[in-house]
Amino acid sequence: MGLIWNPADSTLRSLVGVPGSSQLGPALFPAGTYAAGAFSSPAQTALLIDPKGNLQVMALPSTQPQTVTGNLSPTSVIAFAPRGQYAVVFTPGATSVLMVGGLPQAPTANAVTAAAVQGAAISDAGTLLLATSAGSGSVAITAIGADGTRSTLATLGGFGGISFIAGSEDSLIADSAANTLARYHNGVAATLATHANGLNQPFAVAASMDGHWAVTADQADAVVLRIDLTGATSPAQSACACTPTQLSALSGNAVFELAAPAATPGWIIEADGPTSRVLFIPPARGGQ
Secondary structure, three states: OOEEEEOOOOEEEEEEEEOOEEEEEEEOOOOOOOOEEEEEOOOOEEEEEOOOOOEEEEEOOOOOOEEEEOOOOOOOEEEEOOOOOOEEEEOOOOOEEEEEEOOOOOOEEEEEEOOOEEEEEEOOOOOEEEEEEOOOOOEEEEEEOOOOOEEEEEEEOOEEEEEEOOOOOOEEEEEOOOOEEEEEEOOEEEEEEEHHHOOOOEEEEEEOOOOOEEEEEEOOOOEEEEEEOOOOOOOEEEEOOOOOOOOEEOOOOOEEEEEOOOOOOEEEEEOOOOOOEEEEEOOOOOOO
């Protein structure tokens, strides 16, 4: 099912099996080797930050890392483009982000200035989407094209998550204060879901690889909402026996990690099919 970053011991581990019957495999490297990491299943590529702030790329099946750049915060967040050829690395509150291209074989890194970054996403064409503080608690969402052109897409009452749809420049933007999710196409917003559908302070949004489904996770409750991007079916809620902390894509069309396993189970949602299924990952076994 791909590799997952396990924050409990700061390792990258395989998730073996199928949704509903999976377990963590052994770590690819000793605990403490890296401070942050993320994995793209489509590109079979990991980006890792060591305790000294060096960004390294690991392109499977090789487990030998290649250094891309340095001087990063070990607390940085890494977000891949849907298909994994690009990534953006940022530290919440910082005044710049790092755009990484040419993955996995010829990585490049370029800094992009910003102001008080709250979140970031990048498209398969290298378009950046930045969420930055705009004063009085509001959040500005800015798109930065490959030519450096900047345009403001939205001003939100609160940051609820941003992402791109695979193979597309369409973006998904959630407002945690207004409890809305919108799809932006050519700068024009179309509302997909509201509080009436179950949005309750969303903090993350993701899309399936085929562009059929969007999934949001709430910070006010344990509800995960699936939205049909074709409009054929109504939004549907699923409950998790967990506190969701992320929406990280795993192998498959619409499988996302909600909470990482540690001493307690981890959780995923499989959103492809007639209904969504929220499934657990057994806790990490001692000695692994």
